Amino acid sequence: MASSLTTFTDEAKIALDTLSGRATGLFSPSLRLGVTGLSRAGKTVFISAFVHNLLHGGRLPLFAAQKSGRIARAFLEEQPDDAVPRFQYEDHIAALVNDRLWPDSTRAISELRLTIEYESASGWSRMFSSGRVSVDIVDYPGEWLLDLPLLGKSYGDFSREAFEMAVLPVRVDLSQEWRALSAAVDPKADADEMTARRLAESFAAYLKACKLDERALSTLPPGRFLMPGDLEGSPALTFAPLPDLSERRARSGSLQAMMERRYEAYKTHVVKPFFREHITRLDRQIVLIDALQALNAGPGAMADLERAVTEILACFRPGRGNFLTDFFSRRIDRILVAATKADHLHHESHDRLQAIVRRLADRAVARANFTGADVDVVALAAVRATREGTVKQGRETLPVIIGIPLKGERINGEAFDGKTETAIFPGDLPEKIDAVFDVSGLGHRQGNDDPAIRFVRFRPPKLERTAEGVTLSLPHIRLDRALQFLIGDHLA
Numbered sequence: 001m002a003s004s005l006t007t008f009t010d011e012a013k014i015a016l017d018t019l020s021g022r023a024t025g026l027f028s029p030s031l032r033l034g035v036t037g038l039s040r041a042g043k044t045v046f047i048s049a050f051v052h053n054l055l056h057g058g059r060l061p062l063f064a065a066q067k068s069g070r071i072a073r074a075f076l077e078e079q080p081d082d083a084v085p086r087f088q089y090e091d092h093i094a095a096l097v098n099d100r101l102w103p104d105s106t107r108a109i110s111e112l113r114l115t116i117e118y119e120s121a122s123g124w125s126r127m128f129s130s131g132r133v134s135v136d137i138v139d140y141p142g143e144w145l146l147d148l149p150l151l152g153k154s155y156g157d158f159s160r161e162a163f164e165m166a167v168l169p170v171r172v173d174l175s176q177e178w179r180a181l182s183a184a185v186d187p188k189a190d191a192d193e194m195t196a197r198r199l200a201e202s203f204a205a206y207l208k209a210c211k212l213d214e215r216a217l218s219t220l221p222p223g224r225f226l227m228p229g230d231l232e233g234s235p236a237l238t239f240a241p242l243p244d245l246s247e248r249r250a251r252s253g254s255l256q257a258m259m260e261r262r263y264e265a266y267k268t269h270v271v272k273p274f275f276r277e278h279i280t281r282l283d284r285q286i287v288l289i290d291a292l293q294a295l296n297a298g299p300g301a302m303a304d305l306e307r308a309v310t311e312i313l314a315c316f317r318p319g320r321g322n323f324l325t326d327f328f329s330r331r332i333d334r335i336l337v338a339a340t341k342a343d344h345l346h347h348e349s350h351d352r353l354q355a356i357v358r359r360l361a362d363r364a365v366a367r368a369n370f371t372g373a374d375v376d377v378v379a380l381a382a383v384r385a386t387r388e389g390t391v392k393q394g395r396e397t398l399p400v401i402i403g404i405p406l407k408g409e410r411i412n413g414e415a416f417d418g419k420t421e422t423a424i425f426p427g428d429l430p431e432k433i434d435a436v437f438d439v440s441g442l443g444h445r446q447g448n449d450d451p452a453i454r455f456v457r458f459r460p461p462k463l464e465r466t467a468e469g470v471t472l473s474l475p476h477i478r479l480d481r482a483l484q485f486l487i488g489d490h491l492a
């Protein structure tokens with residue numbers, strides 16, 4: 001009874017939201033674009049470059065409205081949601097352009113409204129459309145999406161699965177400390193805050209280690225354990241799975257009962273509102289992935305990335321088995337899966353990178369049983385930090401990329417000073433895509449002793465100025481293709 005009541009009020013709220021959204025939409029149509037990806041995938045850089053290129057008339061030959069000169073004006077406006085932090089565009093651009101440093105990690109949700117005034121390509125549309133569209137860009141951690149499956153799981157299921165995952169070869173050593181600590185507690189004993197806290201901290205440390213380790217594993221839920229946002233230290237985040245739970249109901253006052261209650265609170269107060277307030281209102285979505293890092297770490301990490309993308313896509317799939325179905329007020333009709341940081345490769349490898357991402361996305365679409373939206377893929381660099389060249393080595397001519405490696409980056413033991421421009425032969429991506437995904441024959445570590453690509457991080461590029469002293473927009477690779485797919489049809 002109680003649960004059907006919440007559903008009812010939730011639905012009423014969404015209906016109201018949609019109505020008021022429609023009413024304001026009469027004046028200036030808006031398009032809500034979700035930008036997500038696991039931490040460090042490149043969300044902040046992508047949004048900053050996206051907006052900068054539109055505000056400053058960047059070179060975007062594949063973005064039709066810009067190419068044909070139909071964009072009259074693009075500007076930032078106040079965002080519609082007062083309770084969501086604003087995406088700090090100016091700070092991020094100052095870091096990128098003035099200091100030539102990458103922006104700080106963001107780790108929570110934020111939003112920015114970019115309004116574009118344009119002239120429609122057809123006379124018919126010019127008569128009927130306002131020639132103005134507001135794009136509400138929402139940046140949120142992909143880790144939070146991975147929480148959706150928790151809504152269908154009891155605390156017992158969650159605990160069992162967490163322990164099953166923890167003993168897989170890729171994680172068994174990382175989870176050891178937490179498992180040992182868990183084995184020493186009795187779920188039936190009286191609830192104790194300090195025990196709960198120790199377990200939660202140890203569990204969170206294990207989840208973080210999976211992320212940091214050179215294995216480059218994607219995340220396991222609960223997502224807020226890695227990206228707490230403003231919930232750090234709250235009871236809804238102070239729980240952990242417990243081992244060997246019996247089927248019987250937990251005694252009230254026991255540790256198990258306490259953990260169970262907090263797990264349910266996490267679902268009710270953290271997971272549900274996030275999906276209801278943000279995900280169900282999106283029109284378009286881009287999922288950024290750092291495929292290069294996973295490729296470098298080996299097939300185990302690729303399989304893990306594929307699992308994460310599958311789960312992410314499942315969140316946007318309306319239909320049975322998705323609690324969100326009743327809540328979707330709009331329908332996401334386009335999803336772009338984008339491999340970022342393509343400027344780490346010579347352009348000869350870009351098509352291979354894109355082919356690898358296509359394979360990954362196809363498999364994820366099939367596994368998530370996903371239908372209903374166009375899913376496209378692209379290999380891009382939102383900010384291009386390198387240029388290309390060739391280096392003669394003996395009789396061979398090698399394609400290289402040239403840039404300033406960040407201070408402290410290393411190749412073959414050589415450390416860079418953050419000032420010197422260096423030519424690097426990044427290596428080739430494997431021609432045979434299957435090899436990239438082939439986890440058979442992998443040993444205990446599932447690592448990659450001989451990475452295909454040399455991977456150093458470069459400083460952001462120096463911006464060219466015109467003779468008149470005007471700073472040009474940020475260079476990129478195929479950002480325009482992403483823009484065309486994500487918003488191009490709304491400016492037709």
Ligand SMILES: Nc1nc2c(ncn2[C@@H]2O[C@H](COP(=O)(O)OP(=O)(O)OP(=O)(O)O)[C@@H](O)[C@H]2O)c(=O)[nH]1
Nearest residue numbers: 039040041042043044045102105106107381382383
């Ligand atoms: N060369 C290059 N590096 C990039 C690009 N995009 C991102 N990076 C690198 O990836 C790092 C992470 O990018 P962010 O945009 O901060 O990633 P994020 O997804 O917002 O990360 P969180 O806020 O921590 O979740 C940056 O600090 C850069 O080192 C790109 O287009 N080219």
Ligand SMILES: [Mg+2]
Nearest residue numbers: 044105106107
């Ligand atoms: Mg960020």
